[in-house]
Amino acid sequence: MNTLAAYKKHLQEIGKLRSAISLLHWDQRTYLPPKGHAARALVLGKLAKMAFELLVSDQLGHYLEELETQNDLSLEEQASIRVVGKAYRRQKSIPPDIYERFTIAQSRSESVWEQAKKTSDFELFQPHLQKMVDFSRQFAELYGYEDNLYDALLEEYEPGMTTNQLRLVIEPLRKKLVPFLKQLREEGTQPHTEVLEGTFPIDQQRKLSSHVLKAMGYDFSAGRLDTTIHPFTISTGPRDTRVTTRFINNNLFSGIFSTMHEGGHALYQQGIPQKLHWSGLDGGASSGIHESQSRMWENMVGKQLPFLRFFQPILASVFPEFARARPEILYDAVNTVTPSLIRVEADEVTYNLHIMLRFELEEQLINGRINVGDLPELWQDAMKRYLGVVPKDDAHGVLQDVHWSAGMFGYFPSYMLGNLCSAQIFAKVKEEIPDLDEKIANGKSIVLLSWLRKQVHRFGKMYEPQDLLQRVTGERLNPSYFTQYITDKYSQIYKL
């Protein structure tokens, strides 16, 4: 076997382990009975350790070293070596014993966080969060960086992105969004939402969600739809991408938009071609680009009039109480803006403000400019400044998200980048498919999927996110598409 073949075989072995790990995770969050959790944690720990050992193995190091100098490789092979090489070097830079101590501390931290969130007890969580911060700072030093320690963490989720670049994006965004939100609240006309009220049996909601997924172009022969508490999408193998969603009895559209969001992630995964399977490139270009796909289907498709025109008769066929609900009325109702305490419940206008707050705090934490103990108060201050609302306790504030408890510093910006990229890409889509609205209204959103397949999905991780954005839209990240989209849409809905 030559080195290239051996390299590919090695990646396939990692891929197989990850495939099993993904199924164990999926099951853990969907069907695992309560008493099965303790053993499952041990099983997952073992497989994760094996996958880690394969990734940092000297053998892989040798393959990479040899292949990095080889000049007869395909574009995909070159990209694979670049992406895998980067992951290899990042992981390799962490001494195994430190990494092991981290995973143990992480697991404890997550479970203490769960407890602390329930009782709104930040002090209980504080020492664990401190450990997560300390480990992350140590990792960042070991990964290496140029300007800002935080860049080394950002790199994990947004290759090529830096703190400085983020600031250049956030500053103008905040300057638009904060006053615009104020204007909406003070001068705008809040839409009526009575049309959405009612109780909707879960079984019927599930049918509706399956219908929507099918209409989006999701391939059920290469995936499934199940329910869970915190929705997620996962590929448990190259042709097996599973969507999970959640349904709320008295909030019908919550489940539909959750399904469309996860469906957007799933379409991206299903669009990755076979030649990239198990190559290290079989994922999204970055967390932000992945999020651009989910947010596009949720917001740029789902929360728009054309889709609601298509969807209203389907909705009425399952829930006859919607037979007379005009799509225009639904459109206004699902697009109300309400500054709220909880990120995952935020609307399109306020969502990014939640992210900015988190980015600013975590960037300062990592650089040691603020202390873990100051977080609750700093959180309150920032909420007041950005959103004008203040949480009554830490459970609705600094304790609300799981990310920090798992040491995932650097992840939050991806959510914002996803929003920005979705608007930028969608503007391009509308330019290239002028009758897109009509197509979507007629249930032909497949034209959008085909376009995304061709322009985005088929490349997997072959390009860094900014390079992909450049290829797709002709320019690098430009937040003005998003602000334009938001001000146009909500000025109209709020009759400004």
Added chain:
Amino acid sequence: MNTLAAYKKHLQEIGKLRSAISLLHWDQRTYLPPKGHAARALVLGKLAKMAFELLVSDQLGHYLEELETQNDLSLEEQASIRVVGKAYRRQKSIPPDIYERFTIAQSRSESVWEQAKKTSDFELFQPHLQKMVDFSRQFAELYGYEDNLYDALLEEYEPGMTTNQLRLVIEPLRKKLVPFLKQLREEGTQPHTEVLEGTFPIDQQRKLSSHVLKAMGYDFSAGRLDTTIHPFTISTGPRDTRVTTRFINNNLFSGIFSTMHEGGHALYQQGIPQKLHWSGLDGGASSGIHESQSRMWENMVGKQLPFLRFFQPILASVFPEFARARPEILYDAVNTVTPSLIRVEADEVTYNLHIMLRFELEEQLINGRINVGDLPELWQDAMKRYLGVVPKDDAHGVLQDVHWSAGMFGYFPSYMLGNLCSAQIFAKVKEEIPDLDEKIANGKSIVLLSWLRKQVHRFGKMYEPQDLLQRVTGERLNPSYFTQYITDKYSQIYKL
């Protein structure tokens, strides 16, 4: 770490891999989308190989060698070393390259069998079956045996059982069953079955099955109930034993008895105490003993009047058409005897005849006294002799079961042994719990479960099946309990 601790740790590592493998299998047979199967086979292959390598590792060999001479071990530790040592030596006796060639041939054979069964094409399957026979003979030689090559294969599923012992059991059994069946058919009064007719929505059937499982004492917080095509029960971890069943639209009791059968397996697994988890003893004493538990709940409980008295009101609450169905009428109807072509559909009287036929053929195959090519004709002859019916094609004959395609020679007798043991154990239960019928009729079958837990389940694999039977019933395998049970029950139902 001392040797004992290292040994236990090693077993736990094997256990974790097997746990992951079990989940991958469970998913494959319940929820895996069609396009996910190809990759799943690769993932399963990798994990199975890793588990195999851990089992035959020299390290484990050294631990065993050292511990086998140690004399301060607990009963459980001694049993673990005996059981694991046996498995180690059996696997170790097969050269890895032969084993690898076998697993590849096996996988092909199984998929060709599936095709051949569909088109009833024995010739297509013949060369693959030949390979499975050849491998099995080779394995049997390598495992070693005293009297009969087939004994070496039997040992896998029924430790301590031999061909000669089986013959001593089968001969009197056949001499009773074949004429009794003839008598039932010729002189008996076939019960009416109209009471069972109807169409029963699957969702309602599922509710009913959940209810029955709960009533049996199955712990849903350590397991689940799902549907599949060929029902099975699997432990995907020490506290996670999952039942699968299947429902037939127009055959309500098929689903109920399938659930009770699998539930019987699951109760056995759930009854294995924590101290045996991941010790190599966390399973049934043998396939036959495991089957005795499933058959007991299905036949000795489910297909009896006391249970049907308890069950009828529950049934009527879900399907009101049974409101006036008298338990006595249901009892007769679910216990009709019909010689049929397909083993898995066979009633209590004819089931063992299907097994005898398979045992005789496979024992002769393994000893080279008959040829693979002669099987279809030999099958037809035996069916005529034992059951008086002859399949119209091989799909309903020699091709019906998956076992041979996977090289599982030696497994079939377990089904018969399960039936015999269930009658023998149940006779003891009735002796020790004189009011068992009344208890079951009042929904208190938990007294049976408690008895089984104490007498059978809590030992896991600690004793060889015959030793366990001796402990539990005071004697070794005695088929007369079964023939007594069958002749009593069916003479009454058929008014002989």
